[in-house]
Amino acid sequence: MSDLRNRIQDVIDNEPVALFMKGTPQFIMCGNSDRALRALRQAGAPVTAVDVLPDPAIRQELSEISGWPTIPQVFVKGELIGGADIVEELAAAGELESKLEHSLGPAYRESPAEQVASVL
Amino acid sequence: MATDPLQRLLHDAFPDATELLVEDRTGGGDHFQVIVASPRFDGLPLLEQHRLVNDALAGPLRDGTIHELRIKTKGSA
Numbered sequence: 001m002s003d004l005r006n007r008i009q010d011v012i013d014n015e016p017v018a019l020f021m022k023g024t025p026q027f028i029m030c031g032n033s034d035r036a037l038r039a040l041r042q043a044g045a046p047v048t049a050v051d052v053l054p055d056p057a058i059r060q061e062l063s064e065i066s067g068w069p070t071i072p073q074v075f076v077k078g079e080l081i082g083g084a085d086i087v088e089e090l091a092a093a094g095e096l097e098s099k100l101e102h103s104l105g106p107a108y109r110e111s112p113a114e115q116v117a118s119v120l
Numbered sequence: 121m122a123t124d125p126l127q128r129l130l131h132d133a134f135p136d137a138t139e140l141l142v143e144d145r146t147g148g149g150d151h152f153q154v155i156v157a158s159p160r161f162d163g164l165p166l167l168e169q170h171r172l173v174n175d176a177l178a179g180p181l182r183d184g185t186i187h188e189l190r191i192k193t194k195g196s197a
Binding site: 030031032067068069070080081082083084085086089090 | 166171181182190
């Protein structure tokens with residue numbers, strides 16, 4: 001396995017909520033990444049964001065790990081939740097919050113510090 | 121890319137679809153919204169439903185002709 005792949009896997013495995021997106025939460029470069037981030041913020045998720053744009057290899061390796069072809073991709077406790085459409089749909093149904101609560105514990109909202117991680 | 125080839129790919133993957141819609145969201149031929157209703161989705165988690173649609177469109181997703189894809193799936197209910 002490449003170092004890059006290991007670092008991506010590390011973020012997926014160790015961050016409570018990982019969002020692989022185009023751009024950063026401060027400078028979002030894509031409508032779908034924006035939609036996913038909004039839904040996660042509304043649910044109070046402690047998001048760790050990874051920008052896939054600095055190197056096309058990030059996106060390639062990520063999709064090989066996840067089997068998911070598009071960006072954004074959201075993982076909770078290492079489990080792929082889906083892209084923007086799924087996260088929005090789950091949020092609208094109240095299922096995103098219950099998923100977060102189930103996976104991270106009922107106090108998950110108390111650690112909502114948004115962070116940015118780099119895999120390069 | 122026009123919507124017809126995507127429509128065909130989806131039709132091939134979901135011959136039993138009760139609703140199949142491909143919309144070019146921006147008119148630029150690379151931002152698409154697809155709606156698929158099929159009994160194949162019944163009982164499947166949302167993630168797996170979307171995975172089936174992604175699989176059907178794997179070619180144009182891989183070669184970049186689809187730049188952005190929005191998916192809405194519905195079961196038979």
